[in-house]
Amino acid sequence: MQEEFLVFHASPVLCGIKAANLFQIRSTDLSYVRSVIKSWEEAIKTCKSCDLKFKLIAKKEKGFLVLAYRNMKLETILEDEETEVFIRNFGYDTENLAKCLNRLAIRLKVDDFPHEIGLFLGYPLDDVKAFIKNKGKNFVLNGTWKVYYDDESKRQIFKSYKESKERCSMIIKNGGNIHELVG
Structure with missing residues (x-):
């Protein structure tokens, strides 16, 4: 059940094609949420080269937000010079x-x-x-995020995310484990 939940919310991250996903575990019981995260960490422990991590990032009214992320992918994004300048403003x-x-x-x-x-x-x-400038309007494609530029290449990215979810779901449904997905 917990593996299916993770696959549903973070399969592109599990497969290493996306830097991170943010999702909510709908429980106000912090010890339960921590035990779920620990079970995922245990499931991937055997994968020595895997840099998949989980961070309990915020408490919300109906549960806790968890960030599943690939450490190196996220570091690469944040090392980009333009991105660094942009987020320093925050x-x-x-x-x-x-x-x-x-x-x-x-x-x-x-x-x-x-x-x-x-x-x-x-x-x-x-x-x-562009999302900030347009206040979320005037986008050319609405998928995993609102797209303002180069919609065809981003359509392909969205397709790869969907395919990873289908592939991961099938593996778990057929008795596979998370560690098989994150290699």
């Missing part, structure tokens, strides 16, 4: 991923959806900036 210390994630957690307490979160989720900087 108070991020771009020299340290852990500090960035802690800052994001603080921002999520203040704002339900701080716009820079898209960068952490692997959305392109140009689309994040």
